[in-house]
Amino acid sequence: METLTPKRRKLYFNLLVGLSLFVVILSFSPLILSKDKIEPTIFEMPYTLWTSILATLILIIFTFLGGWLRGDKGDFTSKID
């Protein structure tokens, strides 16, 4: 991953932080926490349940990407696998 310079990795990490904040804000908004909103369902799961599971999964994937961008020593300059 030679194209990813430490500066660029830090930038992408900060973008991930921004995106995570966006997901968190969205998750606590009426868009997801909407009283009596059950439809649309996915795999029979009501709207609030599947959207919150999806939001959780996104944050965990961001954690994986964030860890990867920070590199083996967490300082953005060390090796990434």
Next chain:
Amino acid sequence: MQKWLLIVGLTYLGILIFLSWYSQRKVQSKEDFIMAGSKLGLILGFMTFSATLFSAFTLMGMPDFSRVHGVGSWMFLAFSDAGMVFLILWFGYTLRKRVANVEFKGMSHLLQEIYGLKWAGYIYFLAVFIFLVPYVAIQIRGVAVFLELGFEDLQVPAWLWSLGIVGFVLLYSSAGGLKAIVYADFVQGTSLLIVVWLIGFACLENLGGWSNMFSQLEAKNVALLSAPGPKGLLTSPFLIASFMAIMMIPVTQPQLSTRLVIMKDIKAMNKMAVAVGFFAMLVIFPTLIIGFYGAINYPDASASDFIGHALIKDQAPILGALAVIGLFAAAMSTADSQLFALGNELRGLLSNKMGESLLPIRLAVLGFAASALLFSLFSSDQLVLLARVSFAGTALTGPLIILGLVTSKPQGSFMVWTTTLGIIAFLMAQATIIPLKIGGLGIDLCLFLILALAAVGNYWVRKDK
């Protein structure tokens, strides 16, 4: 079932005794006893972190919480845990960098060093003592009361069950130190995951499958299928406050911050964070199914009655026996880590000469265990809500810790005293001396925001000094 309980129970206790003996043999230094050698790899690291994080609160509290409040329970815990693991990337790195060249003697000691003020360590220690001992106690009590009800014919009172749990925790943690706890956590975390899925599947089968579960839930109470739930608890302010409190757990609770420090390296720690996130999803999902089973079959039962049925009485004997052992495991895995971490925190506050010996830490763990046991005799059975108070209380030390870690410049005493006042205000609110809500927001969220703003202000004022 008692035959199965005997078989599973003795096997489980045998494994713990073996691990305690094995780790005692491996302990060659004070560092090994207190910090488990500080070389935890991914698998052991994520299992010990997860087992410490998920407790009886998960196996008993969460099913009951989702039975009463419905699908929003996922947002309350699983989503908050995902926020927490993301924060670990930054916080774990910052903490490890700070203690890279010094011996980590606990957060209390670190705060004293950073702020150059003894009280900084004392207030942190007081906060974790005040909020963690009751947390340990409610779990012990939760499991003990459940066991008393589940085995009425044995005529063993709840306090004796509590004594058994605490006694066993003390036995293996004082023998093998943190290493024994880490190994035990591996077994306990695995047991928890297996048990919760087996019971989840059994409940699902009993309800006639996935689709039937949701249609029955809708017929029973449609409010369970969205937030804020039938009782209107899971509102945005409540969930945001819970999110902040849970996200702060690795920052403010010593048993988890210690686990970040003892990971082998940053790479292992980051992978551990991702693994904990997935583990959280895997453990919490079946607790929702068990809760939905309760909402359909036992909507008006008491918490302990519902748990007794869902985990034991409605299950096959071997599954019931596994559930009992799973509960034991869940309660012990959190209690052992918290008591040991409190002991280590106290060691950090002692003078250098006293802190060098392992005797104070052993005595402190014994003292904290006795306090938890005593408290467990009087605490209530509202596991999740009491746990949330514990998380919110310790979270108030978060801004103080983060401010101390992000800067190498002296930060004065302002945040130390502001945090002290914040904790006093929080305790007064719990005692209903001051209101629990201010302008529609919970006191916990208000205080946290005030302390976070105070920390930012403190940082900017001192930035150029």
